[in-house]
Amino acid sequence: MDDALLTLLRSVDTPTVCNAIEVVEGKRGFNNFTRGTMQISDPNGVLIGYARTAKIAAIDPPTEAPDVIKKRRMAYYEQMATGPRPALAVVEDLDGNDAIGAFWGEINTTVHKGFGLCGALTNGVMRDLGDLPNGFPVIAGQIGPSHGFVHVKEIGTPVRIFGLEIADGDLVHADRHGALVIGKEHIEGLAVAIKKLLDTESIVLDAARRADFDFESFADAWSRFEAERT
Template identity: 60%
Template structure:
């Protein structure tokens, strides 16, 4: 099970740090720069002060520009299959939804109803390249990181469930470990999960080599140069 890859200590640590920190820590764990499994471009967060969402991806594709072309009964059945899939939560989970209409998304899938339903199922947030609405009425402690805000649901309907998707340049497979906040999102590679706690601690220690001196009253270029040299030696 994917959920066995993360213990409660790491889960709480990941919830306490922002997504840029996780992005940097992944590079520390990998021992090189160039990690690229993150969203590209500006996203909108429903709760920018609410902290990060962390969990394994439950994926789907939706569309909303045009009515579904399939038989109505097939559309309804897929909708129920979607909700059943989302309800089967056994650990930290995040709904990750690709709107296939992107970049012309018009249908807000994430609003008051869906956030409260998915929170009730036990998910910890939603990530999408699509639209959200009902700001101020969304489920409490259920952040949504979306591509845009809009008023209408259009002809929104589910196209695919439990499938590989793409959100603003980031490929996501079912059960990928997701970290997302107001900066966007990353997929944490499975091979670095076990070393991520140590990588975050190493990253914080490295940053203090420059942040500590920078916060002193006598900080100047000479002290910056010395601190930066130490910082450069320590970082990935």
């Protein structure tokens, strides 16, 4: 992923990327994205980067020895502080729909931002919404007040976030609509596909925004749109 593509991906929303991947593939049916509605700390936030994955839990206290838990927590932070950039934290809460432990609050988000990550994606809980650092969006499953007994269970293993399987190192695009994984096979043609998609959509949008827009002009625009789109 070169700098030009990175800049482009930061400028568009996740639905645009989802549609553009279908343009690259030349067919409908791309489905490597999250399901369901997620919460986001910054409605305008866009995450694009390589996943640094982990799993946590918080409902029950850890059963392992405290020194084991501490060592794994520090190994987690080392995982997040290293690796290819741009990167984002992708953390699965094993408590699932019952999650109560807000791993993502003011301290943890500030630490991760300091490591150079662009944000966090989780099915778990976030809090401290008024105190999260600027420029570090968190996309989460829930908002809640407590950290519970939150502790790290796994580092660098594949995770599942709202139905989406994400491996460590996968290229992820996410915003308030959800997240998707951009496959290596999509990279080469993605910039051209995004431009084609935006140009195609403008056929209808430009027509609909004109003062003289009516059914006849819509039918003409839609016919041209249908001929161009995937």
